[in-house]
Amino acid sequence: MAEAPQIYEGAIDKGLEGIVACTTAISSIQGNTLSYRGFTIEDLAQNSTFEETAFLLWNDRLPTAAELEKIKTDLATEATLSPEFISALKAMPSKGVHPMAWLRTAVSMMAHWDQDAQDNSPEANQRKAVRLTAKMGAIVCAFEAIRNGKEPVQPKKDKSLAWNFMSMLKGGAEPKADHVKIFDTCLILHADHELNCSAFATRVTTSSLSDLHSAIVSAIGALKGPLHGGANEQVMLMLKRIGTIEKAQQFVKDALNAKEKVMGIGHRVYKDGDPRAAILRKISDKLTKESGEHHLYEMSILIDDTMYKEKGLMPNVDFYSATVYYSMGIPIDLYTPIFAVSRIAGWCAHAMEQYEKNRIYRPRGKWTGKMNQTWKPVAQRG
Secondary structure (H helix, E strand, O other): OOOOOOOOOOOOOHHHOOOOOOOOOOEEEEOOEEEEOOEEHHHHHHHOOHHHHHHHHHHOOOOOHHHHHHHHHHHHHHOOOOHHHHHHHHHOOOOOOOHHHHHHHHHHHHHHHOOOOOOOOHHHHHHHHHHHHHHHHHHHHHHHHHHOOOOOOOOOOOOOHHHHHHHHHOOOOOOOHHHHHHHHHHHHHOOOOOOOHHHHHHHHHHHOOOOHHHHHHHHHHHHOOOOOOOHHHHHHHHHHHHOOHHHHHHHHHHHHHOOOOOOOEOOOOOOOOOHHHHHHHHHHHHHHHHOOOHHHHHHHHHHHHHHHHHHOOOEOHHHHHHHHHHHOOOOHHHHHHHHHHHHHHHHHHHHHHHHHOOOOOOOOOOOOOOOOOOOOOHHHOO
16 A cells, blocks of 8 residues: 555645744845845835846845946846847747747846856856846837837936836937926836745746746746736726726725725735835825826725725735826736836846755645545546
């Protein structure tokens, strides 16, 4: 008789909620306080830039003045896409293709042009982190151009990643200064978030000592799902579907009665509110007024209040980021790729931390299947 599988009585929960899988010094969530390397998200959103935040995540300290100028220059320089790479991007189908699926393939192809692709040394991974972070926004903007039959616009080397993204997305037009600042803040807010689904996917792939590009492709695949990065897109589609303020409250009640999820509401870790949502809520109020669509913010507030009253649930980062992006004229199906434009900084930090103190992930599963089965010839099977 076959030996019975071992029965594990240890920590088991659906989705590994509350399970500590590793140690990390990149970002932490304590109550409703999110910190990157010990700096609160509120402090960074008010005072930092995305480039400086990326340096902080990768190096566990803020840069000196000289280091900040270097990381800004390096990122701006590496953002340019080579003609050969653009030709490869143009050869990929883009009509009717999910932007995250396109981005997943594009990032995988990046490795073929990277001379450090198979080098997992700390120095090579730092260089690759810069290239990946620099090029992610340019690739998303290239997708938008290519699918509309236009030529991708190259970034300017004396501008920030946020400025270049907002410009390239609009065909090279000069972006509004306040939109650049707001977008830069959004990039900071989304840069990392402890051991979320895509960060964990990054670390699992990295733990096999696979290369950084493979780890990032794993992360993009995880982020694509509507329960992770895809939620911000679904929030905007939900608001468009509701249509008017008068219908918002009834929509929530109908969803609750049908036991359907209201996108952008609730969080597995935050129980007293997502601090990123609090920052984005103020930005959403401002931008929707300026764009003449303040009803979108008012609908959001009504949904927010109703969900808290009915279920005690509060909005997460996806909820108000949707109306922020919409008010800046960003296509709805690019919201999740934009998440990747920011989160690439955190993914690279998690990969580099995993490489430093690696042990391959190999969890066990608690057996719930049949036991002591005996094979029978097909003629004897009922």
